[in-house]
Amino acid sequence: MKLEEALKKIEPLDETAMDVCKKRWDAIAHPLHSLGKLEDMLVQISGITGSADIDVRKKALVPMCADNGVVEEGVTQTGQEITALVCENFLQTKAVSSIMCKSVGAEIFPVDVGVASNVSILNRKIAYGTKNMVKEPAMTKEQAVQAIETGIEMVETLKAKGYGIIATGEMGIGNTTTSSAVASVILKRPVEEMTGRGAGLSSEGLNRKITAIKKAVALHKPDPEDGIDVVSKVGGFDIAGIAGLFIGGAVYKVPIVIDGVISAVGALVAATICPQCKDYMLASHVSKEPAGQLLLESLGKEAPLHCDMCLGEGTGALNLYPLLDTAVAVYYGMSDFSGIGMEAYVPLQ
Numbered sequence: 001m002k003l004e005e006a007l008k009k010i011e012p013l014d015e016t017a018m019d020v021c022k023k024r025w026d027a028i029a030h031p032l033h034s035l036g037k038l039e040d041m042l043v044q045i046s047g048i049t050g051s052a053d054i055d056v057r058k059k060a061l062v063p064m065c066a067d068n069g070v071v072e073e074g075v076t077q078t079g080q081e082i083t084a085l086v087c088e089n090f091l092q093t094k095a096v097s098s099i100m101c102k103s104v105g106a107e108i109f110p111v112d113v114g115v116a117s118n119v120s121i122l123n124r125k126i127a128y129g130t131k132n133m134v135k136e137p138a139m140t141k142e143q144a145v146q147a148i149e150t151g152i153e154m155v156e157t158l159k160a161k162g163y164g165i166i167a168t169g170e171m172g173i174g175n176t177t178t179s180s181a182v183a184s185v186i187l188k189r190p191v192e193e194m195t196g197r198g199a200g201l202s203s204e205g206l207n208r209k210i211t212a213i214k215k216a217v218a219l220h221k222p223d224p225e226d227g228i229d230v231v232s233k234v235g236g237f238d239i240a241g242i243a244g245l246f247i248g249g250a251v252y253k254v255p256i257v258i259d260g261v262i263s264a265v266g267a268l269v270a271a272t273i274c275p276q277c278k279d280y281m282l283a284s285h286v287s288k289e290p291a292g293q294l295l296l297e298s299l300g301k302e303a304p305l306h307c308d309m310c311l312g313e314g315t316g317a318l319n320l321y322p323l324l325d326t327a328v329a330v331y332y333g334m335s336d337f338s339g340i341g342m343e344a345y346v347p348l349q
Helices: 003-008 015-027 037-049 069-073 081-091 096-104 141-160 175-187 203-220 227-234 237-252 261-273 275-280 292-298 320-333
Strands: 059-066 106-108 111-114 165-171
Touching: 003 141, 003 237, 015 037, 037 275, 037 320, 059 081, 059 096, 059 141, 059 237, 069 203, 081 096, 081 165, 096 106, 111 141, 111 237, 141 165, 141 227, 141 237, 165 237, 165 261, 165 320, 175 203, 175 227, 175 237, 175 261, 175 292, 203 227, 227 237, 227 261, 237 261, 237 275, 261 275, 261 292
Parallel strands: 059 106, 059 111, 059 165
Antiparallel strands: none
């Protein structure tokens, strides 16, 4: 589906379904709202899907995979060959996220939107990596839109296969540099505040990273109000693809889970393009990266997990799935007050 067409299909959450879900929570035999965010997430999922009959048994993780030309500036600890290596490991249950998928009952669907070499994952390659944003725009606007539309397509495909919830992930050496750049521009915050050590940079490497971002932003002057302009000039194919997943979730009424900083930056791009997309996003954890909390706040989200994680790949998002499973188990398995001979709780005045 073309982006322009997709944006026209996005509607507000279903308030009626949310009200039915909330009334069910209030009717089951437990103190009102005593499961906190677990209840809130199921209410939100009802609004997203348009039904208080919640089914998230079939779970997916979609890592968007791409390389970034800015690695030429010495902003990473490893080379681009690691992107391809991890992409192959996704399908062999050798990557951290694919091992976690097996543990939490999710299936993984890695997508090549711009890996610098040929890999055996789903091929939606737009180019063999982005350009070096310090010297030229990372990609064209047309390529950015193509990556976004790839994300939308993935949601459409997975919904047709019966998946009820999708976690976002990524793999791409150099993508903490691009995500820091995009976050700095859209949130209008200092580069230093948005930039961390990624996979383990030295202080010298961190300084190179900050300098590279500042040079790229000064050269291209991306418009913070235009998500496509920002991601095309200083972003990555993976970020744009993730933005498409969030837009696709809003189009096809599928809850999409935010992972860490890079995923949250994709969510931020989606929200810049269409603010209503935020209603279709679920937060999972607060990343250890400097921008983690700020990004969630900008999206109006509170994450239930604080694990000091910063691995990426969708690992934080996957850890939300067991929490949702326990919430659903109570939602369907708990009797109402009359069923256990107990007087119902009433809201305090």
